[in-house]
Amino acid sequence: MNVIKQFFRSAFSVDSVIFGFDEGDLKVLLIYRGADPYKGTWALPGDLVRLDEDLDDSARRVLNELTGLTNVYMDQIHTFGKVERHPLGRVITVAYYSLVKVSDYKVNASSWAKDVKWHSISSIPKLPFDHNEILEYAKNKLKDKVRHQPIGFELLPKEFTLTDIQHLYESVFEIELDKRNFRKKLLAMGLLIDSGFSQNAVAHRPARLYRFDKKKYQSLIQKGFSFEL
Amino acid sequence: MNVIKQFFRSAFSVDSVIFGFDEGDLKVLLIYRGADPYKGTWALPGDLVRLDEDLDDSARRVLNELTGLTNVYMDQIHTFGKVERHPLGRVITVAYYSLVKVSDYKVNASSWAKDVKWHSISSIPKLPFDHNEILEYAKNKLKDKVRHQPIGFELLPKEFTLTDIQHLYESVFEIELDKRNFRKKLLAMGLLIDSGFSQNAVAHRPARLYRFDKKKYQSLIQKGFSFEL
């Protein structure tokens, strides 16, 4: 027991890659650090995990403090534990990503963040700690996951056009997709509900608006269906 | 700084799901715990991470102490961090799996293990901590990974028959595969080298022995090839 106590001198943190999708572009929410270490740099939001707090709860808390959102899709990415990754001591960090609807809320700077801003995935600055590496892991994880589970819809408003979702997949996959083939495949799964409405006030033919059919999806996977795009 | 110190009262551990493949069956290496907590139960091998030790190194050390092996395929699974998961304090554990060739070595009981034994994946006892949950995660991770990367070969001896590898995939996927179609797909990738030798001393037609062509694989992925079975 005594010999074991020497191990209880480390801390763990959670860091969150918060993805959003806006203006046809994949974005990440970064904070401008208001406290040391690395005060005055853009970084991934994160915090030390409290001793009486489950790991996942901690990640949810960080997200909630920053955005006010609850019930957000969230997934653990990877745990980063190099000895020297944190200047204040031995801290390993468990990285999460979450998918939010940019339109749903307004970002709040929190106690530890002086500023908060969406950054396009294509212009991410140099980040402190191992945050750039974490972000790379997050992008790859998202790329894999979005192909096999219908989580892309978490990034879109409740009603969206087929073009919206195609652009979303194109930004995540970083390739262009064929419009007709994409729609064929997507619609063939029968997971979209035609809302009956269309866009308005657009300077071109308005697109139909669809919703994702969560209930249908649940019942299909029960029967062994597997999503793939 | 002072307020931060209260967080440095936790520990982290690594736990390893060590997979092997023998007698046509997927196996996991479990230790019989010689020390508290949970003394006298079968469990996943693991240890507390030293303060001056990188996370991945720690996982490699655990594996090496137990098996003497180095340079083993290893992958991080997930991090488990429920507050009450460890009776001695706040310990989160980072789970890894590794793939070893059962034939390559003899298992050694280590300082913390009274006994070590391969357990068939189909008859795993109730394990302490959240180890059964970890094992479930490991199986699923392996299932996904083995389909998209040629890591199955890590579980086989250098030379193996087509039937060996089919059985390996069948145990991991938990479904039966069609012999002709499986071989067609596997051989079509051009990643197997016919060793020129066959089994001997088998009471039936001997099967040809193949090797995995690692160099060819490296050069193919350079060209954008992606493994899939």
Next chain:
DNA sequence: TTAGATTAGTGTATAAAATACAATAATTAA
């Protein structure tokens, strides 16, 4: 020595899925 048991090795036809590709429709702005 031979018959039986056992596993290895092989090809083709059919069905399903992926891909390549371009013309017409609906709206706004000028």
Next chain:
DNA sequence: TTAATTATTGTATTTTATACACTAATCTAA
């Protein structure tokens, strides 16, 4: 009314997946 812009739709071709059964090589035991 015309130009600009984006939405919507189908078919033919290629590729991939699937279903399926007989012959070959070795050992064992009678």
